Amino acid sequence: MSTRIRTRQRSLGLLAVVIALLWMFPVYWMLNSSFLPYNRIRASEPSFVPLNGTLSAYSRVFDSNFFDTLRTSAMVTGLTVVAALLFAFLAALALSRFRFRGRRSFILAVLIIQMIPAEGLFISQFKLLEGWQLLNNVIGLSLLYTAAVVPFTIWMLRGFVNGVPRELEEAAQVDGCSRLQAFFRITLPLLAPGLVASGVFAFLQAWNEFTLSLVIMTRPENMTLPLWLRTFTEANRVSDWAGIMAGAVLVAVPVMIFFLLVQHRMTSGLVSGAVKG
Template structure:
């Protein structure tokens, strides 16, 4: 900056940023304090804007409900499997697209980036038949596989750009030393991709944790349902007026991803923006 900003202008910028931030964060605050009140307080006007810590009843209700515990466990199992499969597949594909210039490479990259043109809802119309044929309906690995397919396009793209930033001379040096192609990838390039893999892993977890439509169609048996589907069934149905319960399960469903993100946000931002900004 050539001319220094006046302190007044600086203050104005901070005030604006903080105001906007408050608007974005308020619903999250509202959810947290709502989960700590009971329904008699929530259904009272004017609304209480401050948190009270008098009741944990709705948390007790959630954690003593075997059905919820099962939904949460199912979501965790599916999301973890999704992360592992997505990472292995996207490291391979990202490395491949970054290093080898085989025929058809460009077409593959175009399809990868345009995969979102294919709507999930159109896929599920006929996914049922394929998944039945391969015995993937109502299985953890079936739903993970579907989740993997949804997160792979961006995962591959992110890892390709992380691979691009690893100097090729490393590969060549390894080759001169007699290292095979697979070992070059695993021993030389992979250790340098850790930040990228962290970003992709978190992204895959967020995607799978957020999925509602695929879970709705693939997991038809109650003991296998994932958390979003379970929440939707409960609160669009008989518990539509249990606002405290609604906010509590919302907190429970948000906390794992919120914490995961806050701990690793640096890698996440790098992963999201890395592939897009490069000229």
């Protein structure tokens, strides 16, 4: 390998490290600020290292209704992920494996739905849930999140299903499997990475969503975590930035745990078929 190539590789590696550090700095700043006392956060000179830090911000977070809010967000996110994957998977399977009248129109409708601004649907969604008596209800918010996530998830899973050859199912049927058995024994295991990658998208959408939950969950006891973080910033009162940062750290922890659990499957899924079809 020539000196020129080695120099280029080292330069690119150094550039990648610099970009990674810049990307990680906001996360570090959030963690660092969560340990700083109030006077150091408001100081004109920034504190890059939490020397003589304190856990008082975390104490304030735990003294609030954090765990109740965490339970609400977990229930909404769990229901959204399960429902979105179920409906989107069945729809993607029908679009990829069957030919029926209106198939192309349905695919086009899925794309058009993605172009509708979410804010334009707030009034109709609020009235709909109000009529069903599902305001300030985990099921009601989960229904809206599922409806918002399903179109893109269908499109994403369709690429994964198209990436699995029909011949594998046909070969299994020749060996004596029914069509349903061939699907569960052959196709479904191959689609697991795609389901995980799509589940990650649904998880992030439901976990971090703010505006829709602000409209639907109007009672303090029914807040999701993004709404709960807002309680540390109120009118006519100084913002508790240490509390906001500590709360943001705790909100991010479940996301990091989830990513660690599905990292391998998600990586293989993103490179195996999400852009096919």
